[in-house]
Amino acid sequence: MTTPDEPLVLGIETSCDETGVGIVRGNTLLADAVASSVEQHARFGGVVPEVASRAHLEAMVPTIQRACDTAGIQLSDVDAIAVTHGPGLAGALLVGVAAAKALALSLGKPIYGVNHLAAHVAVDQLEHGPLPEPSLALLVSGGHSSLLRVTDITGHDSGVDPMGATIDDAAGEAFDKVARLLGLPFPGGPHIDRVAREGNRVAIDFPRGLSSRRDLERHRFDFSFSGLKTAVARWVEARERAGEPVPIADVAASFQEAVCDILVRKALDAAASEGIEDLMIGGGVAANSRLRAMAQERADRLGIRVRVPRPGLCTDNGAMVAALGSTMVSRGRAPSSLDLPADSSLPVTEVLAG
Amino acid sequence: MLLALDTASPTVTVALHDGTDVLASATAADGMRHGEQLAPLIQQVLDRAGARPGDLTAIAVGAGPGPFTGLRVGLVTARTMGHVLSIPVHGVCSLDALAVEAVESGTVDGDFLVATDARRKEVYLASYDARGMRTGDPLVDRPAVLATETPVVGEGAVLYPDAFPNARGPMRPDAAWLARAVVGERVRLLEPEPLYLRRPDAEIPRAPKAVLSDVTPTP
Numbered sequence: 100m101t102t103p104d105e106p107l108v109l110g111i112e113t114s115c116d117e118t119g120v121g122i123v124r125g126n127t128l129l130a131d132a133v134a135s136s137v138e139q140h141a142r143f144g145g146v147v148p149e150v151a152s153r154a155h156l157e158a159m160v161p162t163i164q165r166a167c168d169t170a171g172i173q174l175s176d177v178d179a180i181a182v183t184h185g186p187g188l189a190g191a192l193l194v195g196v197a198a199a200k201a202l203a204l205s206l207g208k209p210i211y212g213v214n215h216l217a218a219h220v221a222v223d224q225l226e227h228g229p230l231p232e233p234s235l236a237l238l239v240s241g242g243h244s245s246l247l248r249v250t251d252i253t254g255h256d257s258g259v260d261p262m263g264a265t266i267d268d269a270a271g272e273a274f275d276k277v278a279r280l281l282g283l284p285f286p287g288g289p290h291i292d293r294v295a296r297e298g299n300r301v302a303i304d305f306p307r308g309l310s311s312r313r314d315l316e317r318h319r320f321d322f323s324f325s326g327l328k329t330a331v332a333r334w335v336e337a338r339e340r341a342g343e344p345v346p347i348a349d350v351a352a353s354f355q356e357a358v359c360d361i362l363v364r365k366a367l368d369a370a371a372s373e374g375i376e377d378l379m380i381g382g383g384v385a386a387n388s389r390l391r392a393m394a395q396e397r398a399d400r401l402g403i404r405v406r407v408p409r410p411g412l413c414t415d416n417g418a419m420v421a422a423l424g425s426t427m428v429s430r431g432r433a434p435s436s437l438d439l440p441a442d443s444s445l446p447v448t449e450v451l452a453g
Numbered sequence: 454m455l456l457a458l459d460t461a462s463p464t465v466t467v468a469l470h471d472g473t474d475v476l477a478s479a480t481a482a483d484g485m486r487h488g489e490q491l492a493p494l495i496q497q498v499l500d501r502a503g504a505r506p507g508d509l510t511a512i513a514v515g516a517g518p519g520p521f522t523g524l525r526v527g528l529v530t531a532r533t534m535g536h537v538l539s540i541p542v543h544g545v546c547s548l549d550a551l552a553v554e555a556v557e558s559g560t561v562d563g564d565f566l567v568a569t570d571a572r573r574k575e576v577y578l579a580s581y582d583a584r585g586m587r588t589g590d591p592l593v594d595r596p597a598v599l600a601t602e603t604p605v606v607g608e609g610a611v612l613y614p615d616a617f618p619n620a621r622g623p624m625r626p627d628a629a630w631l632a633r634a635v636v637g638e639r640v641r642l643l644e645p646e647p648l649y650l651r652r653p654d655a656e657i658p659r660a661p662k663a664v665l666s667d668v669t670p671t672p
């Protein structure tokens with residue numbers, strides 16, 4: 100499977116609450132070690148940056164060790180280090196960036212500071228081989244909802260071009276907030292997905308943001324989930340005020356249907372408008388079973404191929420960073436400098452740091 | 454060969470010590486850019502001493518107390534380098550290096566305190582004997598609560614002259630003195646664990662209506 104002339108790359112991810120260390124050779128995944136501090140944030144209903152940063156410091160060296168053990172390699176075998184240098188939580192990113200520099204410095208190997216969002220797209224190469232270029236990428240997570248036209252995943256020559264994005268909440272954020280409203284634990288995505296299986300998807304007709312004709316003129320490929328979240332809140336509150344039980348499964352299923360419908364509709368519209376025949380879906384929300392099924396079903400009808408990594412690779416991890424780093428190496432991109440900063444608001448177009 | 458570094462103050466400071474003397478040292482004091490500055494500074498002192506990472510036999514790192522974000526940059530760097538190179542990593546209370554420098558450079562004689570900036574109108578503070586050995590655990594509090602006529606070394610004293618009228622240098626930790634203090638066995642060696650002294654800021658949201666409030670989303 101792997102050949103020794105393919106680069107062996109270690110990737111580090113600490114943009115939020117997962118400490119991820121992945122190791123790949125070429126497009127072959129060798130290790131994907133993740134330590135999560137999600138339990139520590141659950142009672143706060145969201146990620147607490149300082150708690151996440153403390154956890155990254157404690158988890159870093161053990162997670163590096165675990166990844167090496169799983170991959171059966173020595174650190175000295177590694178050809179390059181890749182690290183998420185943005186976007187994300189500033190203090191959390193810094194722990195990963197500093198650790199990556201320490202590795203690069205001690206090993207005398209190059210470092211590649213890469214974009215977290217592009218890494219969510221690149222990770223699919225570990226499962227389905229090289230990404231077709233162009234591809235249309237739908238990137239959906241707790242922090243982002245974007246449609247990207249990808250002609251070069253390393254970002255070369257405007258290779259990652261944003262066509263649209265959320266104008267308010269991210270899709271994953273809407274899942275978290277609606278989950279909280281329904282009394283489901285944080286993070287909300289997996290719980291809504293589970294509960295929705297018992298519910299009726301068409302029980303409640305929740306709004307599809309930015310889908311009216313007028314909105315489509317200005318925001319054809321943009322998303323809005325704030326109105327949907329508020330609509331769910333109002334609907335639930337009205338039921339409670341009337342003293343009626345809240346049909347949690349139906350609310351979850353109908354909400355999820357509204358989110359997936361608008362995501363898939365706009366993604367396929369974007370692909371069709373660009374004449375792109377490959378749709379890639381990445382990010383934590385891509386783990387959602389309804390989104391995967393709906394995208395496949397509707398894309399099949401249009402003759403568009405769909406690539407979605409398995410759920411474990413959709414959520415934040417180090418393998419995705421290693422995958423993008425590996426592509427940087429094999430395409431001969433210049434490594435980043437040792438004074439690489441962490442950039443919490445790094446734009447998606449900047450895939451590789453100078 | 455010992456690599457010493459401290460990121461517990463706005464200054465990033467790195468030094469290399471061969472057991473006899475400081476071979477090279479470098480500092481960067483232009484604000485809170487620890488994440489950018491530390492690794493190039495380490496590279497710089499190694500180059501200047503004609504040394505390679507593989508020549509290192511131990512690492513000493515300032516364990517704080519200090520602003521958390523910068524502090525962690527130093528600690529994760531030291532721990533990761535130590536892991537790669539299979540060498541021991543020692544934590545040292547960052548105030549201890551200031552104390553040893555104050556004693557050796559003669560700015561104090563007799564008991565004294567060291568105070569550094571903890572932000573939020575507070576200081577980190579610890580007490581020392583005439584030899585520069587710490588006599589208690591460091592703490593964090595408001596200057597008015599800790600006010601004293603005793604000589605106080607460090608930036609915390611000059612920031613709050615009303616509370617600490619008897620201010621002395623040096624102001625911020627210097628890795629060259631951290632290295633000398635460790636080699637000369639003048640400081641207690643700790644695990645490379647951060648001395649946070651404060652709990653993380655986090656509020657538990659109230660349950661009702663929470664859907665309309667904001668929390669940091671999971672990217």
Ligand SMILES: [Zn+2]
Pocket residue numbers: 215219240382383414415672
């Ligand atoms: Zn992510």
